[in-house]
Amino acid sequence: xxxxxxxVAYMPLVDAAPLIVAREMGFDHAExxxxxxxxxxxxxxxxDMLAFGHVDAAHxxxxxxxxxxxxxGGIATRLSAVSVLSMNGTVIGVGTQLAGRxxxxxxxFDFANASEAGAALAKAAGxxxxxxxxxxFSMHVELLRYWVAGTELxxxxxxxRTVPPPLMAQALAGGEINAFCVxxxxxxxxxxxxxxxxxxxxxxxxTCAPEKVLAVRNDWAETEPHVLGSLMRAVWRAGRWLxxxxxxxxxxxxxxxxxxxxxxxxxxxxxxMGEFTISARGEQRHxxxxxxxxxxxxxxxxxxxxxxxxxxxxxxxxxxxxxxxRQAAKVFRSDLYRRELHxxxxxxxxxxxxxxxxxxxxxxxASTHGSLxxxxxxxxxxxxxxxxx
Amino acid sequence: xxxxLTVVVVEQNQDRAFAIVDAxxxxxxxxxxxxxxxxxLARKIATHSxxxxxxxxxxxxxxxxxxxxxxSGPLERPVAMFVSGAAGGLAKAAVxxxxxxxxxxxxxxxxxxxxxxxxxxxxxxxxxxRTELAETRRALEERKVIDRAKGLLMKAKGVSxxxxxxxxxxxxxxxxxxxxxxxxxxxxxxGLLS
Numbered sequence: 001x002x003x004x005x006x007x008v009a010y011m012p013l014v015d016a017a018p019l020i021v022a023r024e025m026g027f028d029h030a031e032x033x034x035x036x037x038x039x040x041x042x043x044x045x046x047x048d049m050l051a052f053g054h055v056d057a058a059h060x061x062x063x064x065x066x067x068x069x070x071x072x073g074g075i076a077t078r079l080s081a082v083s084v085l086s087m088n089g090t091v092i093g094v095g096t097q098l099a100g101r102x103x104x105x106x107x108x109f110d111f112a113n114a115s116e117a118g119a120a121l122a123k124a125a126g127x128x129x130x131x132x133x134x135x136x137f138s139m140h141v142e143l144l145r146y147w148v149a150g151t152e153l154x155x156x157x158x159x160x161r162t163v164p165p166p167l168m169a170q171a172l173a174g175g176e177i178n179a180f181c182v183x184x185x186x187x188x189x190x191x192x193x194x195x196x197x198x199x200x201x202x203x204x205x206x207t208c209a210p211e212k213v214l215a216v217r218n219d220w221a222e223t224e225p226h227v228l229g230s231l232m233r234a235v236w237r238a239g240r241w242l243x244x245x246x247x248x249x250x251x252x253x254x255x256x257x258x259x260x261x262x263x264x265x266x267x268x269x270x271x272x273m274g275e276f277t278i279s280a281r282g283e284q285r286h287x288x289x290x291x292x293x294x295x296x297x298x299x300x301x302x303x304x305x306x307x308x309x310x311x312x313x314x315x316x317x318x319x320x321x322x323x324x325x326r327q328a329a330k331v332f333r334s335d336l337y338r339r340e341l342h343x344x345x346x347x348x349x350x351x352x353x354x355x356x357x358x359x360x361x362x363x364x365x366a367s368t369h370g371s372l373x374x375x376x377x378x379x380x381x382x383x384x385x386x387x388x389x
Numbered sequence: 390x391x392x393x394l395t396v397v398v399v400e401q402n403q404d405r406a407f408a409i410v411d412a413x414x415x416x417x418x419x420x421x422x423x424x425x426x427x428x429x430l431a432r433k434i435a436t437h438s439x440x441x442x443x444x445x446x447x448x449x450x451x452x453x454x455x456x457x458x459x460x461s462g463p464l465e466r467p468v469a470m471f472v473s474g475a476a477g478g479l480a481k482a483a484v485x486x487x488x489x490x491x492x493x494x495x496x497x498x499x500x501x502x503x504x505x506x507x508x509x510x511x512x513x514x515x516x517x518x519r520t521e522l523a524e525t526r527r528a529l530e531e532r533k534v535i536d537r538a539k540g541l542l543m544k545a546k547g548v549s550x551x552x553x554x555x556x557x558x559x560x561x562x563x564x565x566x567x568x569x570x571x572x573x574x575x576x577x578x579x580g581l582l583s
Contacts, residue, residue, distance in 0.1 A: 042452045048489070052481045073455065136455050162456050164449040167427070176428060 031230035051077035081213035089291030090202035091187035099197035114380035118151025132163035184271035243294035538572035
């Protein structure tokens with residue numbers, strides 16, 4: 001069969017797994033395409049590669065296409081998030097000095113309760129707290145700001161600085177930052193490097209945060225609907241494969257290869273299995289579904305998720321919130337998701353928007369085949385986000 | 390007050406930095422500063438309050454500059470990557486050449502263009518040199534491995550150098566692999582067995 005070669009950019013992170021698996025397991029060939037995966041040196045480069053047509057699709061931070069639609073950050077190319085690649089998967093960590101003070105205070109590092117972690121950190125920190133994040137437009141920034149605003153940390157002067165993930169441990173050791181929010185494996189890397197301890201999984205702040213999206217240019221999506229459909233189906237199959245616990249050891253091995261993440265498979269395994277070593281002393285913590293690639297419609301691009309991101313960005317940058325939410329809703333393409341994945345018998349929800357933060361427990365919802373169960377969707381402060389427009 | 394454009398070049402490699410600085414100086418009235426170390430990059434850039442910042446696209450620290458595109462960044466004046474609007478074609482060319490430029494708002498396009506054009510040309514040359522260097526190095530290494538593999542075959546099978554090479558080539562052809570790959574496999578295997 002003739003295959004179409006499709007250049008796709010990604011950042012070497014655990015949550016690039018669906019793309020790497022699609023390629024390595026041959027889900028791409030099964031759909032008549034051949035993924036040409038290209039690692040990017042930075043998020044800005046990756047965005048430019050996509051915007052200027054060097055690649056046709058990319059593994060992208062979910063707030064990036066939203067920010068671009070709102071005219072933030074310089075580049076104006078219109079992008080579509082055709083599916084969510086991963087839900088959750090970030091960690092918040094602190095440097096050894098802060099970790100020591102937290103321990104001295106008697107803080108138990110439960111790696112679960114965001115309110116208590118915020119209160120403890122506020123007590124342990126000085127007046128100024130500097131967090132490192134990978135990019136100014138990222139779920140990392142949004143989760144951090146949401147958490148800071150809703151805890152005792154609000155009384156501190158909190159600065160957020162951009163540090164490339166592979167340099168996070170170094171920045172922590174050099175005292176440029178006191179803490180960080182980063183995607184795996186870079187949090188665990190800092191722990192193994194003896195420069196920090198993990199405080200919270202991002203999931204403790206919002207249980208259903210869309211972390212990375214599969215992004216394409218709007219014009220490309222219109223001219224190449226068939227290739228787009230093949231790509232979406234191959235990636236969806238990869239997510240389903242990753243959902244099997246039995247697949248994950250294999251997945252860790254695949255991702256660890258020199259061409260991809262080039263770190264030890266054991267480091268990657270921690271995120272995929274949710275088994276973390278949170279300090280240099282070797283303390284272990286478990287997180288159920290630390291990063292999700294499939295279950296509970298994890299890959300469905302809910303328009304309300306885009307609106308939540310736009311809401312935060314608009315408030316911070318002085319834009320009109322209602323307009324911003326309306327613009328953002330067009331970026332998360334639940335319409336394309338339904339159109340392209342319908343044939344696979346994929347369970348899609350009846351609605352394209354939901355109240356974010358309003359599901360304290362797993363709940364069955366109306367869907368195409370009537371058997372979709374959404375996972376708990378709550379913010380740590382139990383607030384509910386109601387999208388407008 | 391100087392009418393010169395202030396350009397900051399972020400580049401760790403001193404030779405490359407000099408090459409870019411020289412080229413920019415020839416292109417007209419520009420003051421060029423080089424920053425080599427990425428730590429505290431945004432702060433260091435702010436001290437020069439540049440009109441244009443140039444950085445290699447492959448540099449991971451480039452993301453630190455994105456902070457400057459957000460209005461609340463450490464520079465007083467907002468910075469934008471010069472891609473939006475009319476300069477789009479220029480931006481595409483820059484990205485292809487491997488350079489990214491950040492331009493402070495309010496600069497006229499005709500003042501930016503010569504600087505960016507020069508930077509693009511220089512980055513093209515540097516990139517080509519880097520690729521050639523990497524290729525030369527790889528070729529040299531492959532040569533070395535093939536020579537070692539030939540030596541191993543000559544010793545083990547008591548054949549001449551030409552026969553050893555012919556054997557490597559034949560094996561590579563039969564297995565649809567490169568001679569260098571077959572040679573490397575042989576060297577690794579014999580290392581394990583010895």
